[in-house]
Amino acid sequence: MKVSLLTYTQEPERTVAAAARLCYSPVGVEEILEKMDEERQKNFIKKLWDLNHLSPFEHVSFTFGIEGVSRALTHQLVRHRIASFSQQSQRYVVEQNFNFLIPPTIANSSQALEIYQQVLRAIKEGYLKLIEMGIPAEDARYLLPNAAETKIVVTMNARELLHFFEVRLCSRAQHEIRTLARKMLEEVRKVAPILFEKAGPLCETRGVCFEGPMSCGRLNLQDEGGS
The missing domain is CATH 1.20.5 (Single alpha-helices involved in coiled-coils or other helix-helix interfaces)
Structure with missing residues (x-):
């Protein structure tokens, strides 16, 4: 599996922090940006996390090139509807020697x-x-089977990425898409470490689990002081 961050909103953390600051400021966005140093960016983003005010995260997006994954994976991936997808076509591309997972x-x-x-x-x-x-x-x-290898370009905004990581980094997520989520998180943390500092499965980010009787039990272990 190969995951590349092809492009992303420049200065993503500054953009998110400025958008959030505008909600509470009498001055315009240009003046806010002039005063937005790294420390203020960091503080604002952490405050957004604490308040669960994540709409400013929607102002920045990230585009990934993904190769060496199966059609079984992309059928799961495209269920994340607040995203854009461009996938290699089996209609126009003749699979003379298709690879499989x-x-x-x-x-x-x-x-x-x-x-x-x-x-x-x-x-x-x-x-x-x-x-x-x-x-x-x-x-x-x-x-052609679900095992057939495919390639896809995916764009998500930061808020949708956080949701994607909450769901797909869960230990109960299917192994291939969990690997994809890990690789995508590694890529975005290189360019926006503060935005994605707390990204992870729901049990880590929000202290909740919606898997019910199918839960891995990790959250209960944490509540009991286990590892």
Whole structure:
């Protein structure tokens, strides 16, 4: 899996802090920006966290290039609706030699891996035969599995990213999208460490868990003084 931060709102923390300050200031945004030093930025962003006033985070966005992930992952990813997506098309791109992802549970079992690879080889063979017969790629793709490797460009604002991290860094999130979330968080922390200082699963950021009986129990352990 490869995750690259392609572009982002310049001076994201200054932008968020200035937007928040404007809500409480009689002066204009230009004057606010002139006085917005790093210490004020940091204090304002921390105050926003404490007040759960996160609408100013929506003024900055981050665009990622993501490669080496499965269609199973992107089907989960596009459920985050306050975002923009541009994905490699199986309609227009002929998958002459498509790569595929192997889940760890299958990779760790020689018997399961043999079955998995056998089926994928058959799918690939059938797909290529259909293409050779003149079947359009948009119809031949019906054979392609969730395991097929894909590429996608994703843009989210900072507030939606925080929500994404709360949900997808949870220990109960599916392993591949959890790995993606970790890599995305690593990237944004390089350019906006204060904005994403407290980013993480809900049990860490808000001290709550909505998994009910399916909870990993981590929050209860923390409440009891465990590790």
